[in-house]
Amino acid sequence: MPTVMIDGIETHYELRGEGPPLLMFAPGGFDARIEKWSDLGVYKRIKLLDHLPQHYTCILFDRRENGRSGGRVEKVTWDHFVIQAAGLLDHLGYEKAHLIGGCMGCCPVTTFAVRHPERVLSMILYFPVGGAAYRINGHQRFARHLAFVEENGLQAVVDLVNSHDRNFSSDPRGGPWGDPIRRSDDFASTYAAMDVQRYMLTVTAMVRGMIDRDTAPGAEPEELMTLDIPTLIVPGSDGAHATSAARYLQECLSGSDYWDVPPEGQTEDTAPARLLDFLKAQA
Template sequence: MTAAVDKYFDSDGVQLRYIEQGYGEPVILLHGFTRNIEQGWVNYKLFDRLSEFFHVIALDARGHGKSDKPHSDVYGKQMYVDIVRLMDHLKLESAHLVGYSMGGRLSLKTTIHYPKRVRSTLLLAAGAGRSDEGRQLWSDLSESLETAGQLHPLMKVLWSNRKPPSERQLTAMNANMMDGNDPLALAGVARGYHELGVTTDDVAAITTPLQVVIGEEDAAARSDADRLCRDAPHATCILVPGTDHFSLLLRPELATYIVDFLLQVS
């Protein structure tokens, strides 16, 4: 299959890149923090697989991939408003949202604030994080990115083994995840992350079809996913054994979970 062509649109002065492929109901894919379209979807064959059934659109979030990377505080709320602006640009009345990690947070916020624009919501390695939780982590992370270009505070939280990562392991992970990234732009994302939090009432009011797929050993997002599954009365949840925050994307059955859910709600 030929590679999808890069396209761009203006989102309140920020140029954002997206790709699209396939026909049918629109599905927007939203990657995680430090990732991009390729690292989030294309390299795992998920983009091609989903485009066999749907009109799939993958977005490079602001501050990531080939999208603009402002160093000012234009993240937070703007990151989920970008999704609505993408739909406006494509003249889509509504779309299904599939988000991994940070992309899941963006999907959930869009669902809560723009319910008429969302047909269904599927969260991967994500849940109902609250704005008052994790503030110290994201503050430490923004400072670490600004001063040293390092993700170490976040890496320690994402590490699923009981034994803390060594400096050598942290350095290797940081080099991998920062490749192609702008530390000052990511620091801006980190500073605005508290705006992606939700309340119990927000989640309880969701009427959109909603599913969560979470790794059993996901040290970062498991508690948020459990909270979402508890607070959203009609949410369905899939717990994947032997899987952490990163390895979920490697599971061959993940594509089947996504396709099955989207076909069911289409």
Template sequence: MPLAAINGTRIHYRVDARAGNDAPWLVLSNSLGADVSMWTPQVEAFAEHYRVVRYDTRGHGHSDAPAGPYTIDQLIGDVVGLLDHLGIERAHYCGLSMGGLTGIGLAARHPERFSRVVLSNTAALIGSDAVWTPRAAKAREAGGMSSLTDAVIARWFTAPFIDREQLVLANIRDVFRHTEGEGYASNCEAIRDADLRAEAKTIALPVLVIAGTHDLSTTAEQGRELAGYIEGARYVELDAAHLSNIEKRDDYTRAVLDFLGEQP
């Protein structure tokens, strides 16, 4: 299991490099409460064209979950550190929700390291103290992650998808339920304290913003607002809730590949 020691934390990652040694790199960043497996619907298609790096955000999956709270600076630094660890000078980036928030910071602060950036189901300011502080406290309780699971999953997908895709949801619930409570809570606090609205307005890279029409966590209105901050940003809205890459996997995959494949 590949682990990179970054900023005092071991970060788990996976590389799919079937496209060959000359293919561009693409970094995928997970949402809060998920891990590298959330990108399973896209990996095969993406790996036909790119060397794909997936990683578990600190506090998730097989990455370490040091005591928090965490900061957006740490989440950004972990990605830059992973690029350095792998010897990657420049890459494309695609992040969803928390991963998208991290992507805003990366595009604003480290434009020299990225070519094109996909910011999916995210916003430059997500939620508020009234949302994140109680959720962090709940996650730190014994059995807290299990008690949060059903309410969170209900916001991640539309009701028809939930009724139709029970096997898919079983895997997603399992990952969420077994996420380290301290890691989840510490990332809640990183999201709570991150306001990247001013930084988003400085982004000069090609950006695709993807939103879900039925997303209650980061709404389509917030997606349009984010795209409006970034000169030249493209906006795509899918008939999905929060985890649009899973609910509308084919449309999502096509939108990202079309965007990344454009010539400068």
């Protein structure tokens, strides 16, 4: 599988199909791997990868700290994911691309659009995360990790994540760097040797910056309101993907196209066709 070094971090990616570039920010929260487009929730049902590659060059990648991509312990922000995505486009020789984000992948999509509007042909925001329950659960997940670190130390985190294959969502004690720890002994050794108090401050700053509101995280609303990029918003309706978060993005993104269909109406028969109709209209 191809990889490229971006900002000093290895990025694993795949290309599927032919046509205009479609950069795909994977769903899955802090488990954003290529496979999530095929085996997670609504995405498993609507089978986008059976349809989109017939018309577009789908650029798939494991987000940093996830899957086969590398990571680095730092105060990770949405901008760090933008750096990775923009670097991947540069590596592949694409000046512009359509962007699609699923779940938490919507946050770096909107941030990318704010930082590089000249490079974005259109945006699709599918099941954007957000809502009060999402913020509460996200902070609780990080709090469980920090409590485990404070009580047991960082070597215990390494031992824990190497004892199973569960991700940050299913076992928050392991924290957001579990995949890099498993993949690299050097990373694991460096991680275990870090100063615990400095590490905890870094993680605290990270979660406060990334999950900072009771609606859709990512770019600031005032920034979104300056954009003039064709956008399709597809709402979710659960504790992680509040419909109110999708409506918030509609409010902030003037002229956006809101597909007002509940999740149960989003099927393989309806969703890929709706997305393709939107993308083709931007040609």
